[in-house]
Amino acid sequence: xxxxxxxxxxxxxxxxxxxxxxxxxxxxxxxxxxxxxxxxxxxxxxxxxxxxxxxxxxxxxxxxxxxxxxxxxxxxxxxxxxxxxxxxxxxxxxxxxxxxxxxxxxxxxxxxxxxxxxxxxxxxxxxxxxxxxxxxxxxxxxxxxxxxxxxxxxxxxxxxxxxxxxxxxxxxxxxxxxxxxxxxxxxxxxxxxxxxxxxxxxxxxxxxxxxxxxxxxxxxxxxxxxxxxxxxxxxxxxxxxxxxxxxxxxxxxxxxxxxxxxxxxxxxxxxxxxxxxxxxxxxxxxx
Amino acid sequence: xxxxxxxxxxxxxxxxxxxxxxxxxxxxxxxxxxxxxxxxxxxxxxxxxxxxxxxxxxxxxxxxxxxxxxxxxxxxxxxxxxxxxxxxxxxxxxxxxxxxxxxxxxxxxxxxxxxxxxxxxxxxxxxxxxxxxxxxxxxxxxxxxxxxxxxxxxxxxxxxxxxxxxxxxxxxxxxxxxxxxxxxxxxxxxxxxxxxxxxxxxxxxxxxxxxxxxxxxxxxxxxxxxxxxxxxxxxxxxxxxxxxxxxxxxxxxxxxxxxxxxxxxxxxxxxxxxxxxxxxxxxxxxx
Numbered sequence: 001x002x003x004x005x006x007x008x009x010x011x012x013x014x015x016x017x018x019x020x021x022x023x024x025x026x027x028x029x030x031x032x033x034x035x036x037x038x039x040x041x042x043x044x045x046x047x048x049x050x051x052x053x054x055x056x057x058x059x060x061x062x063x064x065x066x067x068x069x070x071x072x073x074x075x076x077x078x079x080x081x082x083x084x085x086x087x088x089x090x091x092x093x094x095x096x097x098x099x100x101x102x103x104x105x106x107x108x109x110x111x112x113x114x115x116x117x118x119x120x121x122x123x124x125x126x127x128x129x130x131x132x133x134x135x136x137x138x139x140x141x142x143x144x145x146x147x148x149x150x151x152x153x154x155x156x157x158x159x160x161x162x163x164x165x166x167x168x169x170x171x172x173x174x175x176x177x178x179x180x181x182x183x184x185x186x187x188x189x190x191x192x193x194x195x196x197x198x199x200x201x202x203x204x205x206x207x208x209x210x211x212x213x214x215x216x217x218x219x220x221x222x223x224x225x226x227x228x229x230x231x232x233x234x235x236x237x238x239x240x241x242x243x244x245x246x247x248x249x250x251x252x253x254x255x256x257x258x259x260x261x262x263x264x265x266x267x268x269x270x271x272x273x274x275x276x277x278x279x280x281x282x283x284x285x286x287x
Numbered sequence: 288x289x290x291x292x293x294x295x296x297x298x299x300x301x302x303x304x305x306x307x308x309x310x311x312x313x314x315x316x317x318x319x320x321x322x323x324x325x326x327x328x329x330x331x332x333x334x335x336x337x338x339x340x341x342x343x344x345x346x347x348x349x350x351x352x353x354x355x356x357x358x359x360x361x362x363x364x365x366x367x368x369x370x371x372x373x374x375x376x377x378x379x380x381x382x383x384x385x386x387x388x389x390x391x392x393x394x395x396x397x398x399x400x401x402x403x404x405x406x407x408x409x410x411x412x413x414x415x416x417x418x419x420x421x422x423x424x425x426x427x428x429x430x431x432x433x434x435x436x437x438x439x440x441x442x443x444x445x446x447x448x449x450x451x452x453x454x455x456x457x458x459x460x461x462x463x464x465x466x467x468x469x470x471x472x473x474x475x476x477x478x479x480x481x482x483x484x485x486x487x488x489x490x491x492x493x494x495x496x497x498x499x500x501x502x503x504x505x506x507x508x509x510x511x512x513x514x515x516x517x518x519x520x521x522x523x524x525x526x527x528x529x530x531x532x533x534x535x536x537x538x539x540x541x542x543x544x545x546x547x548x549x550x551x552x553x554x555x556x557x558x559x560x561x562x563x564x565x566x567x568x569x570x571x572x573x574x
């Protein structure tokens with residue numbers, strides 16, 4: 001008699017032509033073509049439920065706290081009193097959840113182009129999307145570029161929590177967009193965006209950084225390690241009109257139930273390895 | 288006529304049962320069973336020449352500088368005048384190359400159990416193994432545990448640059464070995480070891496840290512991101528008899544042609560994410 005084993009199901013994310021990261025899959029929960037992209041929700045053995053857009057892992061139950069805490073708490077604690085925050089992209093709700101932990105928050109606006117992402121997050125990723133039902137949150141199903149252009153002097157913090165700069169997200173990395181964000185921010189507003197891996201995306205990171213730097217008087221990159229983003233060493237770039245993220249007083253930061261972020265890490269994350277310093281020093285906006 | 292395409296050759300490293308990282312292979316340069324392990328040298332498209340022992344990537348031409356600079360320069364700049372340094376493992380020579388950049392160095396001893404690793408590094412990885420021919424270097428083809436036990440009050444710095452704690456390397460993570468290292472160090476000596484990933488190896492990292500802490504009065508973990516080690520967030524643990532790595536004066540550190548390490552990173556690397564702090568606070572030596 002032949003023993004029948006369970007099907008051995010794997011998903012892989014391709015990172016450039018020469019690297020693939022394979023995850024063992026417990027269950028394929030959803031797979032559909034939305035108006036904008038291919039949306040997949042997997043339950044993986046290693047990372048739990050996992051949102052995949054156009055083949056790229058966006059967020060997983062197990063490691064999402066690293067990315068979401070780092071993209072949110074660094075700019076929000078740099079601002080002395082963030083009340084009104086805009087998130088571009090981020091339809092999974094993880095950034096919104098972290099923003100709502102700040103007691104000064106009065107309004108959070110989420111501009112997500114694909115309502116199917118929000119629907120999938122509500123259905124399959126309740127731990128991540130929980131904040132989306134908060135009464136302080138307004139979801140706008142619209143193009144983030146258009147939404148930002150319609151506002152001026154409106155937000156304390158704008159967070160661009162976007163996919164990689166391919167396909168529909170390309171415009172979210174252009175200088176016109178960063179200028180538009182500058183105008184949509186209040187006089188002491190702060191921008192932060194996820195800006196890819198300074199290890200794996202050395203072809204595009206310097207240009208992105210330079211385009212942000214061309215717009216904001218204070219521009220700084222900080223790093224973390226995201227286990228499910230190929231490249232692993234991951235960057236965020238903060239552009240600020242007045243407040244320098246390195247000027248915060250760590251002792252003033254309250255405890256908000258962090259799992260990754262700490263006041264000391266807020267400052268340490270801005271200390272870059274030499275090769276990243278050099279990558280940025282050569283940056284030109286049009287590259 | 289059928290067009291013949293080039294063979295599509297891939298190698299993967301398995302990280303636990305549920306994750307695999309696949310690398311496209313240009314060429315298989317060497318594959319042999321040594322007395323101690325399976326030794327493979329690949330030329331990969333993404334990382335160049337790559338040393339693989341028992342299926343685990345040890346070092347690659349493209350990213351080795353991150354690991355080797357961080358394991359060497361943090362302890363060596365913590366010591367005021369390192370003259371005599373011992374490396375356990377590290378037969379590829381990368382740690383030795385970095386140690387030799389310090390002008391105070393008089394003797395470097397390398398205790399590597401497998402002479403085939405050194406031979407392969409000399410043949411295929413000359414950029415990494417270059418320091419092994421320096422006249423200040425002595426290579427001892429012997430068991431590191433035995434070698435350390437034969438010395439007392441002998442070294443300024445001991446670096447354990449070892450494979451994962453499986454098979455022949457298990458003894459390099461035991462408390463007896465750390466006690467033996469303590470005795471082999473001079474009165475102000477410093478130990479550092481690679482201590483696995485606090486992300487992927489949460490089952491073993493707290494125990495390793497606790498066993499080092501049980502021996503050394505000053506014990507601190509620091510982190511970096513190694514792109515070819517699954518887990519990516521990678522830890523080193525430093526144990527010191529007198530000198531605290533956080534007490535160094537960054538302005539006193541000379542420029543030695545770093546590609547990753549910087550004086551500012553020396554201190555920032557010790558700032559741990561909250562979940563790593565919590566992992567270590569629960570550490571017990573016997574776990």
